[in-house]
Amino acid sequence: MSAAVTLAAAHGPACRSSSRPDRRPIGRSGTLTALPERPIPPEPTRWSLPDPRDAPDELVGLGADLEPGTLLAAYEHGLFPMRVEESGPLGWWSPDPRGVIPMPGWRGARSLRRSTRRYDVTVDTAFVPVMRGCADPSRPNGWIDEEFIVAYSRLHALGWAHSVEVWGGPEGDAPLLVGGLYGVAIGGLFAAESKFHRARDASKVALAALIERLRVGGGVLLDVQWCTPHLATLGAVEVPREDYLAMLADAVRQAQLRLD
Numbered sequence: 001m002s003a004a005v006t007l008a009a010a011h012g013p014a015c016r017s018s019s020r021p022d023r024r025p026i027g028r029s030g031t032l033t034a035l036p037e038r039p040i041p042p043e044p045t046r047w048s049l050p051d052p053r054d055a056p057d058e059l060v061g062l063g064a065d066l067e068p069g070t071l072l073a074a075y076e077h078g079l080f081p082m083r084v085e086e087s088g089p090l091g092w093w094s095p096d097p098r099g100v101i102p103m104p105g106w107r108g109a110r111s112l113r114r115s116t117r118r119y120d121v122t123v124d125t126a127f128v129p130v131m132r133g134c135a136d137p138s139r140p141n142g143w144i145d146e147e148f149i150v151a152y153s154r155l156h157a158l159g160w161a162h163s164v165e166v167w168g169g170p171e172g173d174a175p176l177l178v179g180g181l182y183g184v185a186i187g188g189l190f191a192a193e194s195k196f197h198r199a200r201d202a203s204k205v206a207l208a209a210l211i212e213r214l215r216v217g218g219g220v221l222l223d224v225q226w227c228t229p230h231l232a233t234l235g236a237v238e239v240p241r242e243d244y245l246a247m248l249a250d251a252v253r254q255a256q257l258r259l260d
Contacts, residue, residue: 120167126165127162210222
């Protein structure tokens with residue numbers, strides 16, 4: 001990690017969150033944010049982002065900001081943000097190998113297909129609650145703080161970040177948010193950031209729903225960052241960084257995917 005470069009631009013210290021994510025159950029109510037028909041291009045980033053091809057480690061840069069233009073430029077370069085440690089500096093990561101889920105031929109386990117019948121799935125109806133579910137401080141190795149929630153919510157309002165929500169609860173009661181995931185879509189790329197569940201298989205149902213929508217909506221590359229043992233059971237595989245960057249370059253040139 002000592003090889004990571006500090007990004008070239010003047011910047012102040014990283015913001016630190018003073019609030020904790022809300023762990024209360026979320027019901028299907030409230031006013032939805034009206035998303036644009038097409039994503040709105042943000043102001044370009046003022047940062048010079050490092051080329052991950054030149055990086056000897058997975059942590060390739062430190063600093064910068066979470067402005068929409070910076071986030072989009074980073075994903076297009078094969079980078080994603082995550083703090084180096086809790087309340088620590090902002091790091092920009094490019095794992096080698098990279099975790100992806102090949103979508104052609106993907107098929108969930110029989111038990112997962114049974115689980116899908118227990119839940120309702122929506123898209124982009126509760127983006128912030130999904131992020132807060134992913135940011136639950138009781139989860140191990142949590143890294144999503146309030147600055148990230150604000151930043152990705154801005155990206156969502158511009159039409160670049162999306163959530164998949166899973167609703168459940170006792171029959172006859174108002175549905176509760178029991179799982180979901182969120183990520184960033186650029187062209188045919190969907191960069192999955194995080195998922196959570198409060199009921200059995202709910203996050204897996206969210207992933208299955210995402211893949212189904214990507215297949216018909218123009219998605220060609222599903223990035224999951226690292227191929228963890230858990231994600232491997234869901235079809236994730238490892239690809240060398242060089243191969244991933246080639247796949248990425250092709251994906252972001254595609255027409256903008258849709259999840260509706």
